Amino acid sequence: MKSSDWKDFTNGIVRENPIFRLLIGLCPALAVSTSAVDALGMGLATTFVLAASNGVISLLRTLIPPDLRIPIFIVVVSTFVTAADYLMLAFFPAIHRSLGVFVPLIVVNCIVLGRAEAFAYRNEVRASLLDGLGMGLGFSLALGLLGALREVFGAGTLFGLAVMPASYPPLLLLVLPPGAFLLIGLLIAGLNRFTRRAP
Amino acid sequence: MKTTLDAGLRLFVVCAVAAGTLALVYRGTQARISANQAEEKARRLRWVLPDCPQVEPRTTEGREWFLGRSEGRDCGYAIETKAKGYGGTLSLLVGVSPEGRVLGYSILSHKETPGLGDKAAKPAFQAQFKGLGLEKLRLKKDSPEGALDALTAATITSRAVTLGVREAVESVIALRAKDGTRP
Numbered sequence: 220m221k222s223s224d225w226k227d228f229t230n231g232i233v234r235e236n237p238i239f240r241l242l243i244g245l246c247p248a249l250a251v252s253t254s255a256v257d258a259l260g261m262g263l264a265t266t267f268v269l270a271a272s273n274g275v276i277s278l279l280r281t282l283i284p285p286d287l288r289i290p291i292f293i294v295v296v297s298t299f300v301t302a303a304d305y306l307m308l309a310f311f312p313a314i315h316r317s318l319g320v321f322v323p324l325i326v327v328n329c330i331v332l333g334r335a336e337a338f339a340y341r342n343e344v345r346a347s348l349l350d351g352l353g354m355g356l357g358f359s360l361a362l363g364l365l366g367a368l369r370e371v372f373g374a375g376t377l378f379g380l381a382v383m384p385a386s387y388p389p390l391l392l393l394v395l396p397p398g399a400f401l402l403i404g405l406l407i408a409g410l411n412r413f414t415r416r417a418p
Numbered sequence: 419m420k421t422t423l424d425a426g427l428r429l430f431v432v433c434a435v436a437a438g439t440l441a442l443v444y445r446g447t448q449a450r451i452s453a454n455q456a457e458e459k460a461r462r463l464r465w466v467l468p469d470c471p472q473v474e475p476r477t478t479e480g481r482e483w484f485l486g487r488s489e490g491r492d493c494g495y496a497i498e499t500k501a502k503g504y505g506g507t508l509s510l511l512v513g514v515s516p517e518g519r520v521l522g523y524s525i526l527s528h529k530e531t532p533g534l535g536d537k538a539a540k541p542a543f544q545a546q547f548k549g550l551g552l553e554k555l556r557l558k559k560d561s562p563e564g565a566l567d568a569l570t571a572a573t574i575t576s577r578a579v580t581l582g583v584r585e586a587v588e589s590v591i592a593l594r595a596k597d598g599t600r601p
Contacts, residue, residue, distance in 0.1 A: 253532045279432075287425055291432050298436040302443045309447035312454045374533060391571075394533035 227346045231354030237330045238361035238403070239410050244330040248362055249399040251321050255378050258366025259359060260314035261321060264307060266355025268299045268325050273339040273351030275299075280340050292335045293326075300326040330354060368402060369393045462524040466513030467494040469521075478593050486513070494521050495590045501582035504574040505529035508538075512586030516594075520547045520555070523583055535575035543569055543576075547583060555584045 231237065237244050247265070252258040272295050276283075283291050304322045307315040315322060325331065334354055339347040370376055373393030375383035383389075392398045463473045463484060470486025470493045477483075486494035496513045506529035513521035525539045537543055546566050547555070556564030557580055559573070568576035 282428065284425060284428065287428060290429060294429075294432050294436050298439055301440055305443050305447040305451070309450040309454065312458065389533070391533050395531065 224345070224349055227342075227349040228353040231350060231352075231357040232360065233357070235354075236357040236361060237354055238358060238365075239407055241330075241333075242407075243333060244328045244358060245403070247321050247324065247328060248358075248365060249396065249403065251318055252362050252365040252369055252399060253394050254317075254370045254374070254376075255363060255366040256314065257317050258362040260307075260311065261318055262355070262359025262362040264303050264318075264322060265325055265328060265330070265358055266352065267303055268296065269331055269334060269355040269358075270348055270351035271299045272296045272331060273334055273347040274344055276335045276339040277342060277344045277347035283340070288336070288340060292332055292340075296331050296335065297326045330358060364406070365399070365402060369398060373398060462511050462526070463496055465524050466496050466511055466522045468513075470494050478596060481589070481593075483590075483593060492516055495593070497586050497589050497593075498526065499582045499585045499589065501578040501585070503528060503530050503578040504535050504572070505531065508575075508578050508582060510579065510582040510586065512583050514587050514590040517551070518587055518591055519549050519551050520583055520587065522548065523579070523586075525579075530575045531572065534569070535572040537569050537572065538575050538579045543579075552584065552587055555580060555587065 235241055238248050244265075247261055251261045272292075275295050276292060279291070279295075300323060303325065304315075307318075307322060334351060338350045342350070367377060370378075371382055372390050375381060375387050375389045390398075393402060460473075463486075467473060467484070467486035470488050472487040473496070474485045474487065475482065476485050482498070484496040485492060486496065494513050494515050496511055498509060498511050500507050500509045502508070508528045508530070509526040510523050511526055512523045515521050523544065528536065528538070530536050530538065550565055553563055554565040557566050557568050557573070557577055558564045559568060560577070566576070566580055
């Protein structure tokens, strides 16, 4: 593995993490992170779509005229989203049921179109696949962290198993939408505190 | 002209390949998706009609319902109802005994608040309904005869589930009256 490969792969996980750094794709991140299972299911489905559409778009990039690129990106992305929808219905019906409408809505997740435009259209297939995987994993990790924290403190469970003592009163605010906003703000603030150097 | 044709052709090829890919994925997953849905339905029917080994689908006046049979006797009825919840329509599958008492229910779909209203699907709330007839199927806070405690901070959801279950019991009683073969 070349060092540039590693850089492409980790870019989305750390330096340009979609949720914590680029602040894109926040809608699904806020909506489906009420439990760890849902959050990871959403993260993995998005990773599949990101890697696959990045790969295909990079493969076709010399054949796509610049003024046609957006409609072609959308066709490619929506094909993979629909495929992911069918595959989840067939193999993970329980997760599909709790994610509901947010699976088809991956198509409008701006990370997917954003990476197609900013990366896959200008880079080789290998680098684009790695970028898609890295971005997807970065998104999944951020979602998983949010989901786990909201589930543990908001419901007292993790992956559906009780982890808090029975006397712990669940902090309902965290499972409700405002809790997601507050928690994501706190996480970003915390990350900035530890990663950013003092001016 | 030439570039328009060229652009149209490129778009056409991309769309054709996309449609072909989706057709393949659809064919590959369809059998499994239908099997999942059938299994899910059977699981819900077993849940709302726990003591009925056989369940037969029936239709009366355009409304679908299920007849549970055990050792040659009718042991329960299951019917789908809808009620207006806090976030949108709640749809329920309710099991009712031949005496008009609730056997159990299963929430087919809902848009209730996570962490509050969605607790209506939990066994602790459901258990209260078991064995109740129409007269007791009310929230305690709504009626002195009621036997049901509402969920904390989710009265509207609790009321919706109660109404949905009531509607199912009433429908089953009406269906039994119409379905002449089964007095």
